[in-house]
Amino acid sequence: xxxxxxxxxxxxxxxxxxxxxxxxxxxxxxQSWAGVDVVQGESYTxxxxxxxxxxxxxxxxxxxxxxxxxxxxxxREINVTIKFID
Numbered sequence: 001x002x003x004x005x006x007x008x009x010x011x012x013x014x015x016x017x018x019x020x021x022x023x024x025x026x027x028x029x030x031q032s033w034a035g036v037d038v039v040q041g042e043s044y045t046x047x048x049x050x051x052x053x054x055x056x057x058x059x060x061x062x063x064x065x066x067x068x069x070x071x072x073x074x075x076r077e078i079n080v081t082i083k084f085i086d
Contacts, residue, residue: 001051003058014062018069021049026076048079055084 001008001017008014025047030039038044051066058066070080 001053003053003062008062012065015065015069015072018049018051018066019072022069022073022076022078025049025073025078046079047077048081049073050081050083052083052085055086 001014003014008017028040028047030037032038053066066082073080
């Protein structure tokens with residue numbers, strides 16, 4: 001997530017974007033890819049959202065929104081992993 005992007009500078013845009021990703025994960029139960037069936041409870045038993053952000057970037061408000069999104073995900077039993085990149 002490019003926290004410097006203009007689209008993430010106002011309002012709750014960071015939270016709303018992450019909430020959308022969490023909602024998609026929450027609603028995901030199964031899918032077939034290249035003839036391989038991925039089924040909840042059989043192929044996987046947990047869900048994780050991986051978020052990559054640049055080291056040292058982001059405002060206090062953006063990090064607060066990320067924290068709120070992590071709590072939102074945890075309430076739905078979805079893990080969040082943050083990876084810092086250069």
